Amino acid sequence: MVYTKVHQIKNVERLYRSINYILDEAKTVEGSLKEDSLFPLIANGSTLCHQLASGHHVESLSHSATEMILMKKLSDQRFGREERSDLKTGKGTLAHHIIQSFSPNDRLTLEEIHEIGRQTILELTGGHYQMVMATHVDKGHIHNHIIFSSTNLTTLKKFRWQKGTKRSLENISDKYADRHGAKIIERKNELNAHSSYGAYRRQFSFKREIKSRLDFLLNHSTSISDFRAKAKAMNLDVDFSGKEATYRLLDHRQERNTREAALSKKGQYSLNSIAERVAKNKVVHSIEVIQSEYEKMVREREADFEMRLTIEDWQVKEKTASGIYVEVVYGVNNKGLIKIPLDKVDQLEDGRFELFLKKSDYFYFMNEQKSEKNRYMRGDTVMKQLAYNNGQVILNKHPYISKLDNLIKEFEFLSKHEVTAPEQFEELETKFMKQLEKTERTLSILEQRIEKLNKLSGALLAFEEGKTIGQEIFERYQVDPLKLNRGRIEKQLLETNVERQVLQDKVQSIVGNYQTYEKIRDHVHHRKEENTLSL
CATH class of the missing domain: 1.10.287 (Helix Hairpins)
Incomplete structure (x- = not known):
């Protein structure tokens, strides 16, 4: 599993301390000496060792902080902001510190782990920023420390860490880790046509899940007491004590109860409506199997698809243990890759692939040259483009x-x-x-x-x-x-x-x-x- 954390460095002293910390020889020295190793040699007492460190656009790892500061001073002079320089005020970000951690179960070599970090940061930044990185082996889990300057060497402008940058970092990191065979965290899609779908999901996902469980209970309860007992078995808290019925998911981080009116304007989930509805049921799932039957229904619903398309093997740029990467275009002159998980793909005997997607599925588009163009693409947009490229027909299952x-x-x-x-x-x-x-x-x-x-x-x-x-x-x-x-x-x-x-x-x-x-x-x-x- 690959995890990433990000810290911002906002003062000169901390920049020096952070770079010295990540280059600490006690944390970065590889025991064995390899002839083909690209890592620099250092003297560890009387023994020569490789230090698991590298840089980009820096002449010396040990002086990389000074080199970064020199470029910032040039930038301040160029744009006439010496007096309000981040170097003086400590308010702006001087550099970004990324920690990229790997599981011992991934069985990656030190060279592979270091290369994943290097490729990740170069794609995220476009390679236009000074960077120093080191791979630490002093703990149970091997991890990369990457520090890159916020000053662009080409434009002398600042790297802007925006709302979607962390998500872009995670997806790029996952892509390179996946290619090297590491297990990655399958993240749920967090965007749709709304620009802030993360907030949208947090606001409405509880309601959708509560309604899903309530609808199942309405079909498989015979009385209010039976309804409440089965709701408890399905980790749904039900409160009928107030003027309105309220509900809360016990297996989610739902802080506030959801009122019945927020779920249905027709009063479908009120105490009276529920009592009237369940009284009609004569045969239902028992409390012993209610949870397993609900989970079975959810699995079947998630496995369902709306569109099916056969794509050619030449459309698949790479296949990994967890998915396939296909090349698509997002807008004008914006070519990149998206990953389609294997649970949405069948490989046919002739080498082609059959995709099973929903229109509302979302896939993260990654432009390997310009990460600022990374976006989410809807499933139907992806299918239309792939079908247009190979001339195949999309089978739409309404x-x-x-x-x-x-x-x-x-x-x-x-x-x-x-x-x-x-x-x-x-x-x-x-x-x-x-x-x-x-x-x-x-x-x-x-x-x-x-x-x-x-x-x-x-x-x-x-x-x-x-x-x-x-x-x-x-x-x-x-x-x-x-x-x-x-x-x-x-x-x-x-x-x-x-x-x-x-x-x-x-x-x-x-x-x-x-x-x-x-x-x-x-x-x-x-x-x-x-x-x-x-x-």
Whole structure:
């Protein structure tokens, strides 16, 4: 596992002390002498040893602090800020001190660990800053200390440690560690279309998880007391003592309780609504298996996908033990790599790879030349670009398919237990019919999209032949024919047709299953009625 910490150095004395500390021979000396080692030689008593240290844009490791200060003085003079210099005020950052720690289980050589640190910092800074680094071997875990000046040697401007810099550092560090075979921490995506998704997740992730657990409990409790007991088993604190019901996750760092009104404007999670809802249930999971069944449901939900695409082996720049790295473009002249974890990838026998992504998946884009351009990319953006590059078609699995599948599983659960009580079956039937109506409307929208694309493709064909017959179509859809690409339209048509056909086939299959469960329900119900009459 690779961990990173960052400290800012804001005064001259500390800069000297920090560099002297990381170059301490007691912490950085390698016992064995290797002929091919790139590390500098130092005398350890009467023995020559390698010191696990290196520099970048510095003439001498021992005088690197002085060299950094000289460049800062030049920068201050160049921009006329001698009087308010960071060297005098101690308010600005003179250098950044990064600690990069490795697990003994990673089984990396000292050279590999040092190289991971060097590559990480050079990519983060673009190689334009003075740097000194050392690998410490005096503790149970080997770790790199990296100190780089905040003054750019090319522009003499300061390196700005911004909101996303730590995340960029972690992802770059993970990339090089992953390439060398070290185990890395799989971090959850923390950005979406919002620029501050980290804050968004902290604010709303508790609510999403609470609602997920409550919905599961509503389907698998038979009374308020049963509901509360199972909520406790699922690490959900429930408080009905106040005017509103409140909830808190016991296995998360949730500091404040969440009120029912924050979860549903319709009062779905109030005490009265819960009591009314669970009273309809006749068959549920027991308290002994409630947690394991919930975890099973979550695993199935996370393993689900919305888009499938086959990519060529030439699109994969590197495969590691934890994922594949593919090259993509983010904006104009901004080429970089993203990592797709192996749990979203299948390697085919012919060497190609099949990707299974959700539209809301996020991947960290890394420009190896300019780390300031590092960003997050949405799953659908990644898929569209990869598909465009290789000419393959994205298979879109509409999210309604998963919702209908889950409803059918509930029918299976009830039918398996021969539930004939009308309330539980009728409520499920109502949910199913509403979802079916939404799906039918979506199919209609897809058909309209196909019609539009067909008209545009035909009009563009006429336009390319010098005919004006399709001008009204362009005006109707407010598009400029000069900006259209018929090849891309045809590809969109193919993908939309596939999405529509898959959704249509699923609807027909699910309707058939639903009709089967209706027959089972009616059969069981009539059989019980006959048994009652015979008594």
